[in-house]
Amino acid sequence: MKNKTESADGCKITFYTLVWSFLLGSFFGYCIETAVYFYKRGYFVNRQGVIYGPFSEIYGFGLIVVLLCLYKIRNKKGYIIFLASMAVGTLFEYASSVYLEKVAGYASWNYSSYPFDFQGRIDLVVSVGWGVFGVLFIKYAYPFTCKILNRMNKGLYKVLLWLFFVFMVFDLTLSGLAVDRMGKRGSGVPAGNKIDRFLDEHYPDERLKEIFTSVKFIK
Template identity: 40%
Template sequence: MIGCVVGYCIEMLWCYLRLGYFESRQGLIYGPFSPVYGIGAVIFTVVLYRFRHANGVVIFLASGIIGGVFEYLCSLFQELIFGTVSWEYSDSPLNVQGRTNVFFAVCWGILGLIFLKHMLPFFTNLIERIPNRPGKVIAWVLLVFMVFDIIISSAAIRRQTNRHLGIPANNPIAVFLDEHYTDEYLKKVYPNMQLA
């Protein structure tokens, strides 16, 4: 959850620095969450935690490789499952099929280094201060909310793709999605998402 929110903030700041204005960088319909960063934080923790005391160059290189591969796989997954893409780097130098590039692998390397050396210890200490019983309740509430958010976001995006393919809403769920998650609404949430 923390990785999702921090990633969302990083994306918003990056957008402002690059374009001069803020633009939605949500990865889910409800809340300031970017699951790519949240899952990335989990992967960095699981794969690199044992190397957290290693030389910063080692962590940077490992994070860059892991992040670049992960970004590529996220783009591929989004295209295969939802028929959409949210980023496209074909015009950038040293890109890999437009799904990632060396510049963003370097960014992942920097993020991984900062995450393992500073953010993970800080947030771990913060989380460990939460008493066990309320901590479990909070964790379950957040889990249920995130599962709902992921399901409704996935369904809305898949339905949008189906609308563009001319597939009619032939069940109550599809009708609900068409009524509540219109193309205009989803464009505000995902301004960079396009059909593949």
């Protein structure tokens, strides 16, 4: 049984288009955020969300949530898509911030210095960005992606997307374990098993701080 959402215009949501959407969101989210930081600070600030690759997974997951929530209204006027994407993206970002703080024990962003923030978790300007991001993706990028994938050799793109999927599962898992271990090291918790010792040796604080430049652990 195929896991898909049917579409009258021939562009349907499948596992493969979701993986592709995650790739696009993670990569372009990383690029945009890095560019914004460079503009504001005048120097390069790494905005990776994972250890390996120029990806910021919050945007990848966010784009998937926006797609799943809004795809049925994709033919509505642009301002409707904008407002809906703005709302969905903002709620997703807020929920993600709460999850990271309460469950994972750290914060990965803080908008307290922004003029229209709420609890440092979300900000009006960033919310507008989610709206623009959603319109561009739902109205233009996703349909274009479907056309490209439909013209490609299906065996080839399925293999490529599966490879990317497996890589990202590995990358996300490793990144999560490494950040968790960094927090425990900071609290003086000694390595308790082989995995901890591996992480201490290969992913010390010095290396992780160069990758995750905005991670702040909650005491």
